[in-house]
Amino acid sequence: MHIDHLTLRGRDLRAQRDFYAGTLGLPVVAETPERLTVQAGSSSLTFGHDPAHTAFSHLAFDIPRALVDGAQAWLEARVPLLADHDGRNRFGPNEQWNTTNLYFADPAGNILEFIARHDLPHDHAGPFGPGHILHVSEFGLVVDDVPGAVRWLGDTHDLRPFNGRSDTFTAVGGHGGMLIVVPAGRGWMPTGQPAVPAPFALAWSGIHSLTSATVPTLAGWRP
Numbered sequence: 001m002h003i004d005h006l007t008l009r010g011r012d013l014r015a016q017r018d019f020y021a022g023t024l025g026l027p028v029v030a031e032t033p034e035r036l037t038v039q040a041g042s043s044s045l046t047f048g049h050d051p052a053h054t055a056f057s058h059l060a061f062d063i064p065r066a067l068v069d070g071a072q073a074w075l076e077a078r079v080p081l082l083a084d085h086d087g088r089n090r091f092g093p094n095e096q097w098n099t100t101n102l103y104f105a106d107p108a109g110n111i112l113e114f115i116a117r118h119d120l121p122h123d124h125a126g127p128f129g130p131g132h133i134l135h136v137s138e139f140g141l142v143v144d145d146v147p148g149a150v151r152w153l154g155d156t157h158d159l160r161p162f163n164g165r166s167d168t169f170t171a172v173g174g175h176g177g178m179l180i181v182v183p184a185g186r187g188w189m190p191t192g193q194p195a196v197p198a199p200f201a202l203a204w205s206g207i208h209s210l211t212s213a214t215v216p217t218l219a220g221w222r223p
Contacts, residue, residue: 001159001177001208003043003136007201008057008110009050010036015107016047023078025130043136053108055198058140058180058188060101060113061133068100068116070128075114079104082111084190091190093118096163103190111188113138117175138171140188141179142197143215146170149181152216157208177204 010016013036020026020038029044030037037046040061063071072090075081081089082103091101102114115137116122124132143149150170153159159172159179168186171178185194201211 001173001204003139003177003202003204004206005044005046005201005203006059006136006139007046007048009053009055009199010047010108011049011051011053012107013047013049019106020045024133026133041133041135045136047108050199053198055196056109056111056193057198057200058111058113058138058195059136060115060138062120062122062135062137063114063116063128064122064124064132064134065100065116065118065120066123067126067128067132068102070126071114071116071132072102074128075102075104082190085192088190101189111140111191111193120175135177137177138180139200139202140195141181141215142184142195143181144183146181146183149215153179153181157210 017028017031017036021028026038026040028036029039034049035046037044072081082105083089089102092099098118100116100118104112106112122134141149146167146169150161150165150172153172162171162174162178164170168183170181172181173179182195184197187193188195197212199212201209203209
């Protein structure tokens, strides 16, 4: 699955614009007082204005596997990296996931991630810059019932578990893009901040779409 477009909500679009366009250097492709869209490689990311919005989401951006050191230095010059309770702010690779992961947050509290997938031939030349952000590759889907949601995603969208499954964490999709299905309250890497449901709209691979209103096992939020 390739994530073409992700839509989230935000209370302060000016702060989001300053961060995504200014701090991260992503191009603004559409902007109104109520919506902001930036381009992240081959994916677009939209924030709709919602002054009552307080939830947060988790999403990841793929970066070239050869530019991890440069990406870390580039990020650290712009934003604080999120660390775990041991103070680590760079993670992997490990036996299960052959990836390197760097985490940070936007002004709305969304947990963002740069992820280098060492099994994919993303060997771009440096130095690292905004143009090396390849695409949105992961989105966290927070549900009441992980096995039930995974079955539903398989039956309705042919999205299958990738690299194992459990009742508290199952990735569906593949290296090109995936949903990280977790229950409300499970801690996100690396800080352990409990997952909460948030409204979203997602389109992938040119023909598929999903919104928070259409997932039958979505936790908490309802349209």
